[in-house]
Amino acid sequence: MSKVTEIVESLSLPILEQLQLELVDIEYVKEGPNWFLRLYVDKDTGVDIEECGIVSERLSEKLDEVDPITHPYFLEVSSPGAERPLKKPEHFQKAIGKHVHIKTYEPIDNEKVFEGKLISFDGNELTVEYKVKTRAKTVTIPLEKVAKARLAVTFS
Template sequence: MSKVTETVESLAIPILEQLQLELVDIEYVKEGQNWFLRIYVDKDAGVDIEECGLVSEKLSERLDEVDPITHPYFLEVSSPGAERPLKKPEHFQKAVGKNVHVKTYEPIDDEKVFEGKLVSFNGEELTVEYKVKTRVKTITIPMDKVAKARLAVLFS
């Protein structure tokens, strides 16, 4: 995590706790000529635009006070969407029983991408049940091999 995202996280957490929202992710990226600070928030029932606006307003005030970013940037606060990223252990725990998309750093059983149901997560490994044509297979993936993971919307 970069210094900017660490600072923003420390500023955002108290605001989100007050609003009973969860911090899902923070991105600080340059796209073209512009810098973007993206904050993804959620709660069990989902977030609406008013809540995102309120977080943006309160966080913007704190960012102006602390001023951790010295150049112009765009602040965006939004829901992580239906295919939200899974980054923290608690994200994986909440996703057990749901469909996931997992990419690994290196092949496991000659594959690097797995999409299916997250059957279990024990903090060290996740187990995904997925289909290959008509066969159902199960794979256990060590967390240190996970490059990216997100919830997945599967179409039958």
């Protein structure tokens, strides 16, 4: 995590706790000539635009006080959406039984991308049930080998 995202996390957590929101992710990225500071927040019932606005206002005040970013940037606060990233152990725990998309740093069973149902997570390994054509397969993926993970929307 970069120093900016660490500072933003420490500034945002008390605000989010007060509003009973979860911090899903923070991005601090340059896109073209512009810098963006993005916070993704959520709660079990979903987050609305009004809540995002409150977080944005309160966090903006704190950022102005601390001033950890010396150049212009855009602050965006939003929901992570239906395909929310899975980064923290608690994210994986909540995703058990749901459809997930996992990319690994290196091949496991000659594959680097797995999409299927997250069967279990023990804190160190994920077990995913996925299909290859019509055959159901199960793979166990060590958490340290996960490059990216997110919920995946399925259409029946």
